[in-house]
Every structure is written in C-alpha cells, then in structure tokens.
Amino acid sequence: MKTYKVTFLPDNKEVDVEEGTTILHVAEKAEVTINNLCGGEGLCGECRVQIVSGIANPAKHDLGFLTGEEIEKGYLLACQTPVEDNLTVMVPAKSRAEQDKIMMSGSPVVYGEPEKVMVKRQAREKTTSYDALVKKVYLPLPEPTLKDNISDIDRITRELKKTTPYTEFEISLACLQDLADKLRENDWKVTVTTAWHNGIGRILRIEAGDTSHFNYGLAVDVGTTTVVVQLVHLKTGKIVATRGSHNMQARYGEDVISRMVFACSRGGVDPVHKAVIANINTLTRSLVKDCRVDIEDIDCIVAAGNTTMCHFLLNLRPCAIRLEPYVPTTTVYPQILAREVAIEIGKQGILEVVPSVASYVGGDIVAGVLACGMADRPETRCLIDIGTNGEIVIGNSEWLVCCSASAGPAFEGAGAKSGMRATTGAIEKVEIADGKVSYETIGKAKARGICGSGLIDAIYELVRNGIIDQNGKFNTTRHDPLLRTGESDTEYLLVPAAETETGQPITISESEIANLMKSKGAVFAAIKSLTDYVGLSFDQFQDIYVAGGFGSSLNIPKAIAIGLLPDVDTKRVQFIGNSSLTGARMSLMSVASYEKSMQIARRMTNIELSNYPPFMNEFIAALFLPHTDSRLFPSVKYGK
C-alpha cells in the first residue's frame, strides 16, 4: 500500500501514513490535536483544516460548515478526507482543541462550597463529610442466623440506616435479582450505592467487596454556547478535571430561539437532543481516559442549563416555551437513569437536572443563586447573569424575585463581524490611548476576534477617548486614522489585518455598537426594573454578583462606565464566572445543596417583563452611555 507524507502547520509536524487514512487520524498519529466533537462523523464541523499543498478530495463537504469561498481556499473537514497525496495541512486556531480555554469553573465565591454534614460512620463516631447525592457505602454484614433471619435486603438497609441519613429505601428489581448470590459468594461484604430520591435512599447498585473509593460524579453546565463537564471524586470532594466544548447544537441554530424553531418545525427535537448528548459523552470519555477513571464508576450527573437547554437535554419538546404565554413542559425534572437519554456513565448512574423557575429563568440561574449563597443570608443581594438573555435575581433568605430580558447575543460574540466566543485568540482586554489601541487575547494567541469582555472594554475606551459620543455614534469630525468606512457603515480598526490570525482586520462598526448598546440597555433596564419592583435602590444591595461567559475576566469599572452594571462601589461587585457549573457541582456534592436548589426554584417569583410596562421606558432610557439619567451613574464622567 502506498504511503504519503503529511505535514501539519503551524506545528510543522511531519508523519508518514498509509493511503486512505483520514487527515483526522493522521493528526492523531502526529500528535496534533484537532477539535472533533462528533467522533469523526462529519457532523460537528469542528475539524476544519486548510490544504496548503497537495491534492485532497473530501468524501463530503458539508455546506452547513463551509462556505463556497472557504472550499475554494482549500478548507475541508479533516475527518471526511482520506490522504491520497503528499499534503501540507494548516490547522487553524479555531480547529485546535480549545477546551481548556472555555470558561469552565466558577470563580471562588464565599458561598461556592457544597455543604458538609455530620454523619454517623460507626456506632458512635461522628464526622463531617460531603453528603453527596450519590453515596457508596461499604457494608461488612453479619451473617444471618435462625435468631436473625431477616431478608437480605433488610439486612442491608439495617446497616445503611446506621451510616447514611436515610430511613427509607427503594430498590430496583434488577438489584434484587442477583442479591442473594452476591451476598453469599462474597462473604457478606458488599458496597452499596445509594441516591437521594425525594428523601428516600434509592439503591442503585450493590457490588462485591469494598469499592467505596470508586465513586465519581459529573457536574455539567449545558450552556447555549458551550458545554462544560467537570469530573468530581465524590468521596473526597476533589475536582479531578474539567473539560468543555462548543455546544454541537450550534449547527441547528446559533441561539436558543433558532434551535427551537428548528426543533419545532422541520428538524424535530431529536437531532438537537442527540447533539448535546454527544457533547457530554465525548467530554466524559475524554475525561475518564485522561484521568484513568473507569466510566462505570461514575454514578451521577447533575446538569444545569437554561429551561430550553434542559428540555433539549431530556428530549422534551420546548415548542411552547418560545411563544406567548411561554410554557415549559416542566420546571422540575425527574431523576432518571442517565442511560435513558443515552448518556454513557455507569449503568445504574442517575441524571439530575437543576430545576428551573420558568421558561426564561432556568436551572443555570437557580444554580447561580445556590453558588453565590444569596438565598441563605438575610441581607439583600443581586445576581446578574449575562448571556443571550440577561437574567436578574434579587433577594435574600426571605424572598427571591427574578426576571429575564432578551439581551441578544452581542456579548457572546455573535452578531458582530469580528465578534467571537471567549476562546483562544479572542481579544478580552482593550485600551486606547493617544490614538493607539493595545489589547490582550485569551491564551496570548494571535488575535482572531473580540469577545464580550473585550467589547465592553472597547466601547468604554471609544467613548472615553471621544471617538464615539454618548449615543454610540462615531465622532466623524475627529479624522481619526483608525476610523474608516466599512462595508455598510463607519467602523473603527482595532487590529490591522497584518497582526491577526485570520488575515482579516478586527473592527467594530457603528451598527455593532448600536447592537451592544441595545444589549447593555436591556440588561440594565432589567436590573433597574426589578430593583424598582421590589422598592429598593442599588446601594441597598450588599453584593452584586455578575456571572456569564465573558472570558476569564470582566473589567467591572468599565462595565459600570458603559452603563451595563449599576454604579455602586466596585468592591461590592464580584465577577463569579460560570456559576451554573459551580451550583451543579454543589448539588452533586451535597444533598443539602440539592434540596436548597429545589427550594430556590420554588421560592423564586418570576416577573414577566413583557407584562411590566415600566420596562420599555427603562430600556429606552438606557440606550445612552452610560444612561440618559446621569444621576444613576454619579461616578461616571466622560469628556471634558
């Protein structure tokens, strides 16, 4: 069989391979990492590469992933292309495995720790421990005698009552069917896995011997844009590893609404459901492989996401969520076996989904409230989660209200020509001084675009330097050399083509600024409306927590200065990152936290802003930098 030489750029790695091997497999051999979410089936479009020299004929070109122009430039899917020539292949930054750059963990918050509990371990010894949703307990049982001949399962539950908080148990038939032999063949020494289920201990499996150390769980953040999976050792509470990827549902629509439209018309829910399951399975496989964990020892997943994402995760039809009166199928999700939705963990492993409040206030927000601890303490606090929707929660241990406003995808990098998600090569910090732009990218890579936190910086810098006015319009009288006429309107050059990875300049146009102002206006109007609704003012919040996938950092003063966040002492504003993941992990690690998430979802009152007339006025008033009512932003001064 013929062999060919394949060289991968920019790493310049060379390898000889047999004819017909796919470029994706060749890359593996060359130890060049190429994104691949769908297992090489041509479904995710993550493995696009550019053929620099040599001839390659892809088996199929998915026009959903590649434009005609890209195909002309030699782009193709590595997984669909066999090697039939000596090749030089450029792996663009976008296709390099990027999981570690996605915002994966919640920043440390005072309350971001699952609760520990007192547990009676042996007769009288008490200890504190993580009281995980799924626990494994080793039980060396006394052998039955004529005086003590209770049933096998009663012998097990009698011991479990001593070492777990449960007083009642339920068990599957499958667990009972081989129990008698298992006990007798293993000298009455078994390890029992139990899950919390409405206060009852659900016995998931019974294993021979002591396997109690092999007790893992997954916390999952099912974001519209990214899916993050965190592997946790439930016995010790240690986070073993975290991995994320782009939500493969993106091929059915960039945002939640377009995916609903797809799922509720031509496409059906099934492919959208399967896409996110594939995400989770791929990430899990990669985690257990690298961490040398047996996938059978993963007994539990806790997932958090917005209400639509949770519907897709469970293959529920989210079609009534989209239209007035915005009704989900459910806001509390049943505990199911993970395999019921084809999630590949231990055979008896369960899936719990953090409950939602309403169609547009999801489990991600409930998890966020849990993570920041605002529902436990008497002082009133505010949580702002900024994504395609901005969700606001105000409350304390007595009450919680929330609302949701459509912010548009501008802060997530969509809708702007140079916009991108917060991954490698995204500009996350911008400064403009003396007519010069300086910036920082995620991963210190060559700039590829600009993400949410970079856009906030950019707008602030533009208005601070007088390049745009407080209406967001370019001051064309300045003759700034970086100002130029773009495709349709005026734009400002942030990074010249020569400096970028793509060879395209990174710019921001007046219409894009208008979009961002609408986004920040919607978020601020929601904060202001909800604060007014509860009869408070911003300075009455003990803390303001900001969550969202902006990147690794968010410049709080600049976010205030453009009028996105309320103008309060910045010491009281904390960026807490992916609080959805933190809350999911807390629920996984602690029954008390899990129960608290249920209470939070029940307690939270959702205010439909579409039903709340003052919101529209607040929105219009917020379409100014920072705000038409300057008294709301006393610390912000622009211009002379």
Next chain:
Amino acid sequence: MKTYKVTFLPDNKEVDVEEGTTILHVAEKAEVTINNLCGGEGLCGECRVQIVSGIANPAKHDLGFLTGEEIEKGYLLACQTPVEDNLTVMVPAKSRAEQDKIMMSGSPVVYGEPEKVMVKRQAREKTTSYDALVKKVYLPLPEPTLKDNISDIDRITRELKKTTPYTEFEISLACLQDLADKLRENDWKVTVTTAWHNGIGRILRIEAGDTSHFNYGLAVDVGTTTVVVQLVHLKTGKIVATRGSHNMQARYGEDVISRMVFACSRGGVDPVHKAVIANINTLTRSLVKDCRVDIEDIDCIVAAGNTTMCHFLLNLRPCAIRLEPYVPTTTVYPQILAREVAIEIGKQGILEVVPSVASYVGGDIVAGVLACGMADRPETRCLIDIGTNGEIVIGNSEWLVCCSASAGPAFEGAGAKSGMRATTGAIEKVEIADGKVSYETIGKAKARGICGSGLIDAIYELVRNGIIDQNGKFNTTRHDPLLRTGESDTEYLLVPAAETETGQPITISESEIANLMKSKGAVFAAIKSLTDYVGLSFDQFQDIYVAGGFGSSLNIPKAIAIGLLPDVDTKRVQFIGNSSLTGARMSLMSVASYEKSMQIARRMTNIELSNYPPFMNEFIAALFLPHTDSRLFPSVKYGK
C-alpha cells in the same frame, strides 16, 4: 389438499379438516375446549388426548408429561399432533378446560370488602369511592395565559391535587416527552393515570380525551398449585370475571421445595419464573378476549402468594429460603412496571406484590389477614390457611403472631394414589353408612379421584364407622367387603373401577391415612403451639377463619372431629376459601387496604416452630383421631 374427519369424544362432535392441522386447532374448530396454557408449544402438558381410532403421529412426545404406558394407550399432546388420518379422539376430563372449577373467589366474609374513602371530586362536592391503587382521572384543564403560565405538568398536578388524595407526584421521562403536544392537540383535555407509590402519586400515563372509564386491574393469587386471575373494573369495583389454571411450574416440581431444588441446581430460576408469567399472561389474554376489554386498559396487577412463589414471580433466587436459617431476598417487593417481568398488560401498568412476613409466611397469609379483617378489630381471632404448609395467624388490632408448619401436600391431593386437586371429578363429600359409600364430586362429573375436603370426610366416616381405629389403623377383624389388600398395604375401596372416569378404583390405604394424620397433626400442633405461645385458649377466639383450596366447601364439624381444627362452637368457624385472592383484590381496589397490608406484614411476629421445643410434643400428641388428649375435643365421641 386432503381432508379428514375428526370425531371428539365424549361430546361426539365431528368436523372435517385439512391434512396437517393440529388436533388442538381442530378442537377449536369443533368448539371442543381443550386445556392449553402454553399457547400450543408443547410445554404445559395440559392438552393430552387419547386416540381411540385412526393413526396419529405426534411431532414430539414430552416424556415429562406422558408415561410409556400412556403413550402405549394412545395418549398424546393435541398441540403437537397433526391430523393425517380420520380420527376418533377422546378428551379426558383432566384436559377439558376446567378453570371455572378451581377455587377462585374468597367466600363472603364480613370484612372481605375493600374500603371506600371520601374523595373531593369537584370544588366542594364530596363523595365516597373506591380509592384504587391505580386511578384514572379526567382533567379538562384551563388553557395557559400570561398570568397563569405554569409548566404543563404543574397544570396537571394542580388539578390532580383537587381530585386525588395526592400532594406530591412523580413522573417518568416518557410521559413528559410528548406531553406538550398532547395537551395542545387535544384542547387541554386529558385523562391521567396515577399509581400510589410510597404516598406519592406516580403518573403512569396521560391520554387524550376522557378515557377514565377504561380503568381495569387484575387481582392474582399465585398459588403453588393453581394460579387465579380476577379482572376488576377499578372505577366501579365490579369483578368482571375470574379465571384459574394449574400452575405450570408443576412440571419443575409438584411442591414448593422441589421447585426450589430445581431452580437452585440444574434448572435455574428462569424457566420456573417464565412458567408462572405464562400462566398469568394466558389467563389475562383469555379474560380480556371474553370480556371485550382492551388489554392496554389494564393498569395494575396486585399479586399475592407465598414467599417462594413471589420470588419466582419476580425472578428472584429463592435458594436461601429453603435452608436454615431460611432467608428470603426480600419480604417487601418493589412496585415495578409489569412489563419488567414480561407480564402483558398496559405498557405503563404496574405490578404490586402483597408483602410477606418471612420465608414461610407469605403475602398470601398477609392477604388473608387483610381479607378477614382480624387486624382491624379488638377481639382476638385466628386464621388457619391449610395448604402444603399450614399457616396460622392469631391476633387483633393490637398484635399479630404467626407460624408455619409443613403439613405435606396430602390435603392438596398429592401423595395419595387416588388424591387429586379440587377440580372437576374430584370427590369433595363422602358419607359411609351401613357399609355403603356415597359421595359427591365437583361439577357432578364422573369420579376421578378425591380432593382435600373429600379426604377429611372419608377419614371421619371411616373412624365413625369403626372401619379404622383412632390410631388410623384398619380394624381388620371386621371383614368389611370394601377392605382389601392393595399394592403394598391394606386399602378401603371408596369407588369401584366401573363407576370412575379413569376405569381405576378410588381407594384410600393405611399409609395414606397415616400421611393425612401427619398433615392434620402438624396443622393442629401449630394452632395449639401458637395459641399456647400467646397464653390463650381456643374458646377465647372470637372467630376462627379457615382458608385453603379444599374445594367449594369444607365440612367444619368433620374437620373438627378428625382433630384438624380446634373443637369450638362451629358457628364461630368460617371457611373463607381463597382469601389470598380476596386480599389481593382489596389491595387493588383501595389504597387504605394496600397500606394496611404493609402494616400487617410489618406488625406480624413470626414464630419459628423449629425453634419452639413444645411443637414436636404437640405434633406427636396430635397423631390420633381426634387427639391423644380427649379433653381438647370434648364434643367428639367415637364408637361405643
């Protein structure tokens, strides 16, 4: 194709059929009913017929069913034999469909009625109703609005809380997955099926429109000898029909112990499990066909049986039940979907099994206690269930104790040459006067053998007439012409060969009488031991209930006179028949009864007679007619 003429005897029905049709199918065409439990697969051996003229070659002869002698006489399995000649076929009584002769229903007892409850039906209207374990409720729901946009499932449970006793619900993922469409496509009118599950309403299915009338359940008595299935309309509490058949497990052993030996060694549990499932499925199919009920509308089965039968039903290994210290896998059985054990009812239909107390005090006894109501009332009562084991319960609303004694299968017709189960042709009443025997058979058929109640009568009549002495030995000095020397010992001729269906005489031998005396001795010794154990005497029992498959009747005075039952006022002794089935039906019909069965199982204290030294003395003292201590039977006088 050739056709042949087949004549069925004794009905003398004639039919022409094509070559190759099996005799079983021909019988269907001729409207001759032949037993067939396994669906014509040659597995149950119930369809044996005798070829009187013509030549037939059975495709297979199962020697498990037919002896060499029988094969020689022309017996074969109708389902395995194609017609290839003109035939005359004799259908023996044993192979005629006999279901209606099996003891299928509990006799009316004061307490044999499931409890009704107060239910709020509409806003303020209250009514009493059967509160069945599985209920169907029609819900015309208000359409959601912006002011009332709770989730679809919350809309359902909000209404269910008004019309059912439940405050909490659980739902399967499958039910949720098509819920949104089902509601919207059916004008928000649905019928919800809920099952009681640990106090929580388990939503089994949601159907379009009003189907609440189509709500059936099955009560099942899984006896060692017979399986009885009763179809009940849950809405009205009406018993639609009842059907029974021999337990097909008999091919793996006549009694419980031999089936355990089979299942725990060479055979495995699986075939024994599958046999009883086939019984239930066959009976159910025949019931729904004849009663024109859609099998999908059967939402619940409640089964009662002894602990080993329940283990076989659920495919649990009963191997530790058989040996000291007699440990079952479980005594409380999980609520499962019936299809988990391949029982064919509605797809989401559940199976509940009445809980057991211990290895040898099963759910049949718990059901019996429930049926006779003894656990509800302050006066002390006694329940005696006589089968292969004799189980005794003594108690009241304060306390319950029970025990079990191995009685042997003598009263069930096994172990005696002429013994048979209480079905068509069985002698159930015997009188001997002036040296002549008169008798009655079940179904007024030609005598085929003698069942338990007939044997009790026979022994009483033999001792009353001085044919046997009070030790059970024949008085050979009498020169009674009906006394003769049998195969191994002396026997008494009850029915001459000329009068019987089989052409064989029906006799009772001295060793068979000894067996029966051991059986009655064990039962009485158990009653006496348990009564002593609780410090009572027989006359302190308000009532004594006798349950068991003796036939349609049991002659109480004769049963007392042979020393099987205590010598109390016969008005206080009631034969209640199949109380296991009655109790199962009560649990099916009423959550209160179901919960009571759980309490009964928990409350009952099992006394292991093998641990109770006085039992053996009591047993030996009881090997006399009626008893060695005549003071225990003051009303019984034999002889001069």
